[in-house]
Amino acid sequence: MTTALLPLNTSVRTARTCTSPLLCDENVSVRLTAITVLTQLVLKDVMKVKGQVSEVAALLLDPEPHIDNLAVNFFNELAAKDNAIYNLLPDIISRLSDPERGMKEEDFSTVMKQLFSYITKERQTESLVEKLCQRFRTAKTERQWADIAVSLSLLSMCERGFKKLQECWECYSDKLTEDAVYQPLLSILAKLRRRAEPQFK
Template sequence: MAMCLEDEDERISNLAKLFFHELSKKGNNPIYNLLPDILGKLSNENLKRESFCNIMQFLIGSIKKDKQMESLVEKLCNRFSGVTNTRQWEYISYCLSQLTFTEKGVKKLMELFKTYEHVLSEDSVMDNFRNIVNKAKKFAKPEMKSCIEEFEEKLVKFHIEKKEQELTAQNAQTHQQKLSSLENFVVAKNGEECAESDIVGDETDANVSDPSVEGMDQSSHNVSKSKVELDEHSQASSEVTELEPCENEVQSPMTAIHLRGTSKSKAKKSSMKVQRGFRAPIVDPSNPGALELPTGPTSNGP
């Protein structure tokens, strides 16, 4: 019903205003009792600040009794303790600034300082309390003005302290975030360096050959080399063996006997070779041990 006071349809808005005006004429003014609940409901609605201020200003304006105003000071101050939303703090302080204060009301506000000191860091809340102080100065007696000025100094002092505390907490949080970001960067950098080291290590391991494999390759190479050398040596020995009997050599019977262990066929062939004009001894079959020298003439002489 209170939201209808700001309805776009002017006819609905006028009917809502008429309703609350007639309600305030009741004996105990029900608006006084409903005001704290209306405040709480409107604070949670998606209302523009201007619309909220217009509604609460109209409802508070319908309360005329001083006692009800003084009672509302206490009720509204106690609501600061039950909320943590800065928007609601601003709305409650605005409602306080719309009250008509008496000396008792101002004293009540000073007595309940503990209930709202934690919200004085907000600039909008502080502005509303300054409006309250300025209103109180206009009607206050000289002896009361000194108390109001002390109260104002107290408000400003707590406002500055709370702002400094919030700034310190904000700087600490920012510093902590920077440290966390730096730690994450260092961890990520170390991880990249470890990964690069692993890659370089794998490449190095790939380039370094296994000693056992190298030994096996070297042994195979040595065996192949030995085999080739052996083949070359055998081939060279064969060539030397084949080239041993030259045409100009003279083979004696003792030479033929010495070469018997090497090859019987070659020994027999070598023993029958003679140099120019040389005749082999004649063996007598009846007497193998006797050798007869040839008596015929040779080409070189007797």
């Protein structure tokens, strides 16, 4: 029986940027086997995930629902390991926002929403704010700036996180002329105001 081939979302992965070819294969069966085996190896501590985790994150957008569900399960299980997703997030963001990858803005936001849902500790949020702000200094394209700003806006920002954002002002102040940077950062303030205590308004 011939396995059907499904066209991959080209905004999710390309041959040039894929760090784990089996997870990016056009054949549904190959991707399914790859994510299943990788999940078992990682969760049983047989291997450590590095670059492959960004490809698993991209599978959150897979056109095959079963693979999409397996990717969600992978991160659900990984979240049970102390700080695992927190430690991997900077690399995931860097790889998915690579201009050569060509991921659509909407797709990037969808993936980040899922991944940031696992960040629940205030100190992790504060640290990620600082790390993301520092990336404004090395990001080379307007799209990368926008991805960083969107990532910041998707964090469950607390007062400490917002103060860290203010402290890092010099990292992104020169990028605020870009609407794709300004609007996501402005939304952070709006969300904080909506849920702030009276003395913090």
